[in-house]
Amino acid sequence: MKCASCGKVAEVRPYGPGGSLICFDCAFGTPESKKATEKAFAAQLNAAGPVVVIGGECGPVPAPPELGGRVLS
Ligand SMILES: [Zn+2]
Numbered sequence: 001m002k003c004a005s006c007g008k009v010a011e012v013r014p015y016g017p018g019g020s021l022i023c024f025d026c027a028f029g030t031p032e033s034k035k036a037t038e039k040a041f042a043a044q045l046n047a048a049g050p051v052v053v054i055g056g057e058c059g060p061v062p063a064p065p066e067l068g069g070r071v072l073s
Contacts, residue, residue: 001057014059015040021057 001012004020015037016022027037044059045052049070051063063069 012057013037013041014044014057 001021002009003012003023003026004016005022005026008023008025010023010025012021012023013027014021015027017036019040022037026033028034041059045054048060049062051068051070052060053063053067054060065071
């Protein structure tokens with residue numbers, strides 16, 4: 001996907017300003033961006049619940065029930 005910050009086509013994550021999709025270089029290129037990325041990651045991780053799946057371009061998401069996630073009604 002295309003990085004919302006630099007425009008490069010790369011693997012992206014939703015840790016840019018306002019949840020925008022940014023590439024690894026933009027996420028960790030400077031100490032400031034690294035700090036913002038870690039904060040955004042932690043916020044999404046906490047919001048996703050006690051059992052999460054990590055590794056996709058969406059960032060942490062709630063795990064499906066077969067992996068131990070909660071069933072939301
Ligand atoms: Zn970028």
